Structures are given as structure tokens and as C-alpha cells.
Amino acid sequence: MSTLTTTERVFDVKDLNLWYGDNLALKSINFPIHYNEVTAIIGPSGCGKSTFIKTLNLMINMIPGVKMSGEINYRGKNILSDKVDLVELRKNVGMVFQKGNPFPQSIYDNVAYGPRIHGLKKKQELDEIIEKSLIDVALWDEVKDRLNAPAMGLSGGQQQRLCIARALTTKPEVLLMDEPTSALDPISTSKIEELIFELKEKYTIVIVTHNMQQASRVSDKTAFFLMGELIELDDTTKVFSQPYDQRTEDYISGRFG
Numbered sequence: 578m579s580t581l582t583t584t585e586r587v588f589d590v591k592d593l594n595l596w597y598g599d600n601l602a603l604k605s606i607n608f609p610i611h612y613n614e615v616t617a618i619i620g621p622s623g624c625g626k627s628t629f630i631k632t633l634n635l636m637i638n639m640i641p642g643v644k645m646s647g648e649i650n651y652r653g654k655n656i657l658s659d660k661v662d663l664v665e666l667r668k669n670v671g672m673v674f675q676k677g678n679p680f681p682q683s684i685y686d687n688v689a690y691g692p693r694i695h696g697l698k699k700k701q702e703l704d705e706i707i708e709k710s711l712i713d714v715a716l717w718d719e720v721k722d723r724l725n726a727p728a729m730g731l732s733g734g735q736q737q738r739l740c741i742a743r744a745l746t747t748k749p750e751v752l753l754m755d756e757p758t759s760a761l762d763p764i765s766t767s768k769i770e771e772l773i774f775e776l777k778e779k780y781t782i783v784i785v786t787h788n789m790q791q792a793s794r795v796s797d798k799t800a801f802f803l804m805g806e807l808i809e810l811d812d813t814t815k816v817f818s819q820p821y822d823q824r825t826e827d828y829i830s831g832r833f834g
């Protein structure tokens with residue numbers, strides 16, 4: 578595998594193995610993730626993309642029978658062996674899923690959820706956070722006059738942006754996105770892509786995508802997984818123009834997957 582030289586790492590995953598029962602789903606993964614970069618993870622179905630992204634905030638621990646070995650260093654601390662406050666970790670390493678999954682509540686209450694859990698009660702402060710988060714995801718103008726309407730009444734693309742706003746309210750450092758546009762139409766997809774581009778100023782983003790054009794459009798680094806192995810991780814331009822490994826080239830040129 579080719580290696581990277583940049584130094585500032587928010588995550589440094591070393592020799593990570595992950596088993597579902599007896600099935601080894603991630604094999605000796607070494608994966609640095611750099612501050613304020615967008616890292617895209619690509620690869621065929623079942624190669625371990627979602628599994629990997631869910632290790633980064635230990636969401637994976639919610640699945641029974643999962644075992645891991647190796648290191649996941651987050652800000653220099655190995656979250657696999659050191660004592661970790663999971664609420665704090667997931668506050669700092671937020672996650673957005675494939676389909677916007679708003680709660681069956683109002684738009685306002687959806688976005689207020691995180692701050693309230695962390696003890697914020699003052700209406701004025703909540704209002705400010707909600708407005709700012711909705712502005713950040715370019716949804717404010719579309720919803721400012723109906724904040725008390727049910728979130729379920731929004732379109733799929735709006736729901737996804739709402740969920741990103743919800744993830745941003747706790748001021749995460751890293752945003753994990755697991756196929757955030759796979760259920761969206763092209764216009765909503767391009768809005769999310771523009772948003773990723775803007776969010777990168779403030780956040781470190783890891784995005785799983787099946788869409789290679791999307792990976793090449795939005796990311797700085799691209800990682801190619803195959804059957805639980807990280808085959809290649811490099812600058813996106815390099816991966817898509819001069820991949821190091823033949824298997825990467827075969828995949829991006831559509832020969833399999």
C-alpha cells in the first residue's frame with residue numbers, strides 16, 4: 578500500500594482487525610485521517626466500508642459479537658484500550674447515516690436534541706444554536722418559517738441536511754458520513770456535496786460512498802477497500818489518475834464491483 582506523509586492526524590488507526598463472530602471483516606488496517614480533510618472510502622459491497630467508519634466512534638460496539646484488535650488512536654489516545662467516555666467520543670465524532678433519520682418531532686426539536694441532552698435549557702441559547710446549525714447546512718431559509726412543523730414533512734434531501742445540522746449542534750470535530758446521498762436525487766446530492774465542501778473548513782470528514790464521481794469531487798484523500806483490506810489510501814487525484822495498485826485501477830475503471 579502507498580503511504581502518506583502529512584503529519585497532523587486526528588485519527589491514527591494501526592493494525593486494526595475486526596471480527597463479526599468468526600468472520601474477519603477488517604484485516605490489519607492502517608489508516609491515518611488528517612485534520613480538515615475529506616477522506617472518501619470506496620470499494621465494492623461487503624468490503625468493510627461501513628464497518629470501518631463505525632469503528633471510529635465505536636458505534637460498532639453496539640453490534641453483538643464484534644471483537645477488535647489493534648489501535649484506534651483518536652487525538653493520541655487509543656480508544657480501544659484506554660477508558661473512553663462514549664458520550665464524549667460521539668459528541669466529538671458525529672455520524673450521519675445513509676437515509677436522513679429525523680425523529681418524529683418538529684424541525685426545531687430535532688436540532689435541539691443534542692444540546693438538550695448535554696444540558697442546555699435556555700431558549701435563547703437553543704434558538705441561536707439551531708439557527709446557526711440550520712444556516713450551516715443551508716436549510717435555514719427553507720424552514721425558518723415552520724420550525725415547529727414535523728421534520729417528517731421535509732423532502733428526503735432536506736431531511737438529510739436536517740440530520741447533518743443535528744450532528745453539528747454538538748460541535749463535533751469529525752463528521753462520519755455513511756453513504757449520505759445514496760437515497761437522494763441529483764439536486765439534493767449536489768447540495769450535500771456543496772455542503773461537504775463548506776464544512777471541510779471547520780470539520781474533518783470521512784465519507785463512505787458508492788459513487789466514484791462523488792469521491793473524486795468531494796474528497797482530498799481516497800481509500801479503497803477490498804474484502805476487508807485497505808488496498809490503497811492516497812491523494813484523491815492520485816488514486817483516480819495513477820492508482821498504485823492494479824486492483825484499485827480495475828475497480829475505478831469499472832472492471833468489477
Ligand SMILES: Nc1ncnc2c1ncn2[C@@H]1O[C@H](COP(=O)(O)OP(=O)(O)OP(=O)(O)O)[C@@H](O)[C@H]1O
Pocket residue numbers: 597600602620621622623624625626627628629640
Ligand atoms: N452486523 C453484522 N453481523 C455480521 N456480519 C456483518 C455485520 N455487518 C457487516 N457484516 C459483514 O462484514 C463484512 C463487511 O460489511 P460492511 O457492511 O462493512 O461492508 P460495506 O463495504 O459497507 O458494504 P455495502 O457497500 O454493501 O454497504 C461483510 O462480509 C458483511 O457481511
